[in-house]
Amino acid sequence: MKLMLKIWRQEGPGKKGALVAYPMDDVSPDMSFLELLDTLNEQLIGKGEVPVAFDHDCREGICGSCGFMISGEAHGPAKLTTTCQLFMRHFKDGDTIIAEPFRSRAFPIIKDLVVDRSSLDKIVQAGGFISARTGSSPDANAMLIPKNKADRAMDAAACIGCGACVAACPNGSAMLFTAAKISHLGLLPQGQPERHQRALRMVNKMDELGFGACSNHGECEAVCPKGITIDFIARMNRDYMRASTTETMEPVKRV
Amino acid sequence: MTRLISFLRTNVGSKVVLAATGAVLFLFLVGHMLGNLQIFEGPERLNVYAAFLKSTGELLWGARAMLLVAVTLHIATAVKVTLANWRARPVGYAYRKDIETDYAARTMIVTGPLVFLYVAYHLMMFTWLTTGPGYSETDVYTNVVSAFQVPVISIVYIVAMLILGTHLYHGIWSMLQTVGISNPRYRWLRRTVAPVVAIVIAAGYIAIPVAVLVGIVK
Secondary structure, eight states: OOOEEEEEEOSTTTTTTTEEEEEESSSOOOBBHHHHHHHHHHHHTTTOOOOOOOOOOOOSSSSOOOOEEEEEEEOOOOTTTOGGGGGGGGGGOOEEEEEOOOOOOOOOOOETTOOOOHHHHHHHHOOOOOOOOSOOOTTTTEEEEOOOHHHHHHHHHHHOOOHHHHHTTTOOOOOOHHHHHHHHHTTTTGGGGGGHHHHHHHHHHHHHTOOOOOOOOHHHHHTTTTTTTTHHHHHHHHHHHHHHHHHHOOOOOOO | HHHHHHHHHHHHHEEEEHHHHHHHHHHHHHHHHHHHHHGOHHHHHHHHHHHHHHTTTTHHHHHHHHHHHHHHHHHHHHHHHHHHHTTTOSSOOOOOOOOOOOOOTTHHHHHHHHHHHHHHHHHHHSSOSSSSSOSSSOOHHHHHHHHSSSSHHHHHHHHHHHHHHHHHHHHHHHHHTTTTTTOOOOOOOOOHHHHHHHHHHHHHHHHHHHHHHHHHHH
């Protein structure tokens, strides 16, 4: 099949970028989107041009490295799919495809389609941890966890931190990501000691990094390759409200 | 106190304020609509109701004060959150597709101010009596009927209520979601009941000028 690729080319941070058109002949419908870019890059290198920079690692849809906007949708038109698992059979012969980097104030562009998503790591660093007992390993099933709680926690833990939610959100909000991270720990007994501090710190961090607010558009959920739902955002808001009213961050001063 | 301030400063906290003040205004809209619909029971009923509201004195002013605070907070927070949202994406996309969001959700920051402008005009007409054809302090019924017999006034009112309905269409389910009233099992319920409530409220208000225009209420 024949395709017209329009790719955002930008030499580096702060440089002026533009969409550049690359006609692609002979595209196999069984290629993944990243393989299409690999093919393009081989052609570019052959012509002595600079190849298109893009993030990728596992190419199995589980690591969260890849991802950019494909014709206006984060990770492209297929549901529950990362960019690496998006195959060209989802497109029609003669289609024009626009590839743009994820755009957010908190995701500065490094080069072409590569953005710096370390702000998501900073949100996790702010509170995405638990206190664990050291020493010998605990007995299996010593800690009782209801099946439905374990399942919900697993649903949240499926987040691979790709940043598609931020990219798709009209407000550049990281609430789906943060909600998933807060919930997958907060639903389990191991996450209880820091539960309230986690909600307070991660929510504050999100704002500090320049992410927007949630307007309940639902765009994040629609593009999430792991099917994280906005029910977790409601859960995060509950946790944050409870933490704000009950938690004392500092020890109470006695007069 | 510092905790309250830091709560209000965050986007989540701001959204909770928007939802809570939105809920107050929503409850007012329901009450106001039910009160207004008494127009269908004749002039006496509506005028007695209006006189009753005025006779409550401090209670009326308490309710008005609460609404004023709710409106002020709702607007101030909406502006703050919207500015934060715009700042969050300084460079836009060359091409972006909306998948899940709808017209009502994307235009909240437009429909909100439009409703506010209409409310100001509405107060001038029916509360302060500084505009419009009716000027009676006690005969609310005649004020309403003579105003809505002017087609332009009726049309502006109907359009305003449609805009309000659009705002509520997103707002009602949104406020429940924001304050965390959410369970995956009942999600479909929120997504269907909220629009129905928005339509009922808009239709309830619109019924009055329509009834006046077609002559059911004279």
